[in-house]
Amino acid sequence: MLKCCFRLFSISFLGSCFLRNLVLKMISLSLSLFLLCVSQLFLFSMSFVGFAKAFQGSYMKSSITQIERRFDIPSSFIGVIDGSFEIGNLLVIAFVSYFGAKMHRPRLIGAGCLIMALGSFLTALPHFFQGLYKYETTISHSSEANGTETILPCLNNESRPQGDDLPSAETQTECEKVAGSSLWVYVFLGNMLRGFGETPVMPLGLSYLDDFAKKENTAFYLVTILGPMFGFMLGSFCAKLYVDIGAVDLDTITINHKDSRWVGAWWLGFLLTGAVMLLAGIPFWFLPRSLPKQEKNTSCTTVLLMLSIDHIFWFSADFLPSLRRLFSNTIYLLIILTNLVQVNGFIGLITFKPKFIEQTYGQSQSKAIFMIGILNLPAVALGIITGGFVMKRFKLNVLGAAKICIAASFFSFCLLLSQYFVHCGNIHVAGLTVSYQGEPEVSYQEQSLLSQCNSGCSCSLKHWDPVCSNNGLTYASPCLAGCQSSTGVGKELVYQNCTCVGDAHLPAANRSAVLGQCPHQDSCDHMFKIYMGLSVLGAFISACGATPGYVILLRSIQPDLKSLSLGMQTLIARTLGGIPPPIYFGALIDGTCLKWGVKRCGGRGAYGTVYLFLLLLFKIIHCDHWFSIIWFSQ
Known part of the structure; x- marks a missing residue:
């Protein structure tokens, strides 16, 4: 009996142990699966946020020209608006760097996404307050009995209203109210708000990945690379849509997306990018504050140091001695200056390149933005990857890495220099770049727009309302072309009996002009293709030096100063490389304009773009600094 009881007890005990172990294993397996799912969810969410952030930022870059035209502000001022993102970022980065690691990091990232989304929505808000866009034009309308309209381009002194060039003091206030000229403040604040929200996303997100995720984080970087491409593609699409789409009859609009007065639906993209960012931030509100650590990821730590100033010098007792040691390193100082020059050139180039392509090669804003998105940006990403592959494949030391950098800088300089010889020249504008007889004659004087052929008209000399005549010349306005009548409506409008077009003895039908400036010569499209090839190759070669430069x-730098050195480099690059370039590049563009238009309220609008010289200057300084680094490295 006792033996039987003992056997039953043993069986029951062993069974309970087995069940307990089984339950523990199931719990352990479930916990592991849960942690794996959370880790993968966080990785997916960070990848989506990285994409959304790049998508949002690149769309802002692609919309600069549209915003400039819509708010009637010069290029130098649009640079201030563009730099407000970095201003907002720098205002809160110290706070986030110090307190972020002590708080609920996923929720802080979610809050940052929410703020960035609100920034995008705030940027688009002025569109709904401004009213309809009124582009610059000089034509007058005369209603006929049958309800049709006849355009009267050339009016004599008696029939033209006085004060046509500048609005009177009494109407100035009302004009500014209609134009909504001060609503650019919303764009400035919205972009700054995006800078606030972006601050915790990358540092805290990458540190969370570094703490809890495994090595398979490659997807994060690959997805992030796609963001700028999609941002510029969206910018291209929105630039083709009229700004007041859905609110006006597009058949009555007399300009198209190739016209320098055209404003695309810039606001639409901000609504979309804001919605994407809002969606990207949702998962972070449901993630745990921390997870048990898994395998360490060294590469992520390196990237974190490059993108954040976390754990650098705030509240650090030995900050000043460390800073003194850091800046006594000659090579580090040269690298900082070299990086600063490179960032200045890149920011200035990417901000105003669409405008440069539009003015130099006669391409539409939409096409210029699209070409940058699908060609230049992928070339930069491929160049960075190629530079890292070469470093790893040949196991290069500091001197070898410096040689790659100087070679990349020199060859990209040569390709940039060659772009000076690939241009189309100015379009033939009567009284501006050629005489009324078609002879080359560049003039900056407004009076040169007048001629004997249009002396019978009382024409405004300040407006830019170009027409293209059948003799291949562009005239600043139909009035200055001496056009007496017109047929058609909207984009099909044709001006007739233009006294400045051709011989006065020709029939009126042979002295006509159509809306818009004349296209560049036939070879310009070929020149544009060559330019884009040189530009893409130059972007690839220049980017090949990025990874060796970080190496x-x-x-x-001494091991204990690496975090400080990378943080200071990021801080200096963002402060002196992210904010000033759009401002002084824009001032250069304004200063080299050949023909200024007139705003609705009597101000000036910008139409000129020449900035290759400044880019070449940056490249020369960049090469010189790398020569100095090689000298001190030997």
């Missing part, structure tokens, strides 16, 4: 920085 030089990391290997030239």
Whole structure:
């Protein structure tokens, strides 16, 4: 009996142990699966946020020209608006760097996404307050008995209203109210708000990945690379849509997306990018504050140091001695200056390149933005990857990395220099770039727009309302072309009996002009293709030096100063490389304009773009600095 009881007890005990172990294993397996799912969810969410952030930022870059025209502000001022993102970022980065790691990081990232989404919505808000866009035009309308309209371009002194060039003091206030000229403040604040929200996303997100995720984080970087491409593609699409789409009859609009007065639906893209960012931030509100650590990811730590100033010098007792040691390193100082020059050139180039392509090669804003998105940006990403592959494949030291950098800088300089010889020249504008007889004669004087052929008209000399005549000349307005009548409506409008077009003895039908400026010569499209080829190749070669440059920085600094060195580099690049370039590049564009238009309220609008010289100057300084780095590295 006792033996039987003992056997039953043993069986029951062993069974309970087995069940307990089984339950523990199931719990352990479930916990592991849960942690894996959370880790993968966080990785997916960070990838989506990285994409959304790049998508949002690149769309802002692609919309600069549209915003400039819509709010009637010069290029130098649009640079201030563009730099407000960095201003907002720098205002709160110290706070986030110090307190972020002590708080619920996923929820802080979610809050940052929400703020960035609100920033995008705030940027688009002025569109709904401004009213309809009124582009610059000089034509007058005369209603006929049958309800049709006849355009009267050339009016004599008696029939033209006085004060046509500048609005009177009494109407100035009302004009500014209609134009909504001060509503650019919403764009400025919206972009700054995006800078606030972006601050915790990358540092805290990458540190969370570094703490809890495994090595398969490649997807994060690959998805992030796609963001700028999609941002510029969206910018291209919105630039083709009229700004007041859905609110006006597009058949009555007399300009198209190739016209310099055209404003695309810039606001639409901000609504879309804001919605994407809002969606990207939702998962972070449901993630745990922390997870048990898994395998360490060194590469993520390196990237974190490059993107954040976390754990650098705030509240650090040995900050000043460390800073003194850091800036006594000659190679580090040269790398900082070199990086600063490179960032200045890149920011200035990417901000105003669509405008440069539009003015130099006669391409539409939509096409210019699209070409940058699908060609230049992928070339930059491929160049960065190629530079890293070469460094790893040949196991290059600091001197070898410096040689790659100087070679990349020199060859990209040569390709940029060659772009000076690939241009189309100015379009033939009567009284501006050629005489009324078609002879080359560049003039900056408004009076040169007048001629004997249009002396019978009382024409405004300040407006830009170009027409293209059948003799291949562009006239600043139909009035200055001496056009007496017109047929058709909207984009089909044709001006007839233009006294400045051709011989006065020709029939009126042979002295006509159509809306818009004349296209560039036939070879311009070919020149544009060559330019884009040189530009893409130059972007790839220049980007090949990015990874070797970071390697030089990391290997030239004492191990205990690496975090400080990378943080200071990021801080200096964002402060002096992210804010000033759009401003002084824009001032250069304004200063080299050949013909200024007139705003609705009597101000000036910008139409000129020449900035290759400044880019070449940056490249020369960049090459010189790398020569100095090689000298001190030997």
